[in-house]
Amino acid sequence: MKTNNNKKTSKKMRIGRLTVLVIAIMTAASLMMTGCLRSPVETGAVTNTEDTDVTPGETTTETTETTTEPETSETEPEQTDETDATDSEITTEPTETTAPTKEPRPEQSSITIELEGMPEQIVTNLYMSKLGYSMYYDKDRYKVVETSSRFDSAISVDEYMPVTPADALPDIYMQVGYFADMSAEKAFSELTAEAEQKLSAKASEPMAVIIGVDNLPGQKVTVVSGHNWDSEVIAITVIDDGRGGSFFFYGGYFLEAEEGHGSRYTQMLESFRIE
The missing domain is CATH 1.20.5 (Single alpha-helices involved in coiled-coils or other helix-helix interfaces)
Structure with missing residues (x-):
């Protein structure tokens, strides 16, 4: 067990x-x-x-x-x-x-002008001014001098006058000047007033004119001291320079010379050009 x-x-x-x-x-x-x-x-x-x-x-x-x-x-x-x-x-x-470029101009130019209805061909010389313009003039009849204006001695101008001034006659001249800071309207008004005061006569109605090769618009007025052949005449033309200034043309002659010297000065302005 x-x-x-x-x-x-x-x-x-x-x-x-x-x-x-x-x-x-x-x-x-x-x-x-x-x-x-x-x-x-x-x-x-x-x-x-x-x-x-x-x-x-x-x-x-x-x-x-x-x-x-x-x-x-x-x-x-x-x-x-x-x-x-x-x-x-x-x-x-x-x-x-x-500034825009200007084409050079020849020193001499032959032009035809009309005096008392008759054409006349003349040889002109170019004048380049310090005032900023150029213009042709008849060198045989006129000369250019730098001088003071006849209405303000502080203003410089170019004066075109006969080579042989006439005796016992009112002065014959054309002054070209420049206002850098004066408009054409103001210059025209002041120069007209000055001429009226100088000759004690009323200026004619202003008329529109075209000046120079560039067809510059301007205004012209004349002041005549009387009705005699030797009555003094002042012709004023003013144009705008396009820059806020103005050029003026202040011409003096006597009444009988209006058809001669007066016409020559007017036709000289056709060659004016701002430089």
Whole structure:
């Protein structure tokens, strides 16, 4: 009986040990499998964490750099615009201050004038004035002198007068002058008033005239001191210079010389040109 009991006990112990061994093996295997399964996940998690930490940082830095670059780019066009504006001003200024080019004129010219209904051909010489004009004149009959005006000694003029003045007769002359800062309207009004006062006579009605090779519009008036052959005459013509100033032509002769010297002076003005 004891022998059988011992055998049974021994068998149970072996079975228990085997069971414990199997459980230990299974536990170890389970742990190994769990470790293997968890290891990739942890590795992946670490990888993802590194990617998440590094990538945003790098992206933020790049974005900051990218944001900074356009600011520089926005500043550069402003400098370019200022340069363009400067270039435009440089281009525009010479256009506003450059005077038009004038064709050179020959020193002599042959013209035909009409005196008392008869044509007369004369040779004229060119006079280039310091006052900013040029005009042809009959050098055989007239001379040009730089002098003061007959109504204001402070005003410089060019005076065209006979080479040989006549004795005991009113002066014969034509003065050409320039007012840099006086309009044609004002100059015409003041010169007319001065002539009326000088001759104590009323001026004629103003008449429109065309002066020079450029057909410049102007006004003309005459003041006559009387009705005698030697009554003094003053003829005034004023034109606009196109720049806010004016040229004036202040001629003097006597009544009988109106068809002679008066006509010659008038025809001389046909060759007048502003330079």
